[in-house]
Amino acid sequence: MKQLCPICNRDVDKELFDYHFQTEEHLLNKIRERYPAWVESPQKVLWFYRRFVLEVSQ
Numbered sequence: 784m785k786q787l788c789p790i791c792n793r794d795v796d797k798e799l800f801d802y803h804f805q806t807e808e809h810l811l812n813k814i815r816e817r818y819p820a821w822v823e824s825p826q827k828v829l830w831f832y833r834r835f836v837l838e839v840s841q
């Protein structure tokens with residue numbers, strides 16, 4: 784079973800989903816700490832994460 788992750792927009796195994804989601808949420812918090820103005824723009828945080836964190840780690 785797969786579940787679509789709202790953070791990275793990828794299909795993730797359901798068994799791994801909680802771990803996956805928490806890991807990404809942790810990284811999003813790091814981005815929010817670095818760019819506090821984006822706390823009110825969640826789409827910007829997601830964009831940054833997908834553009835600069837995900838692509839680098841693939």
Ligand SMILES: [Zn+2]
Nearest residue numbers: 788790791807
């Ligand atoms: Zn994800």
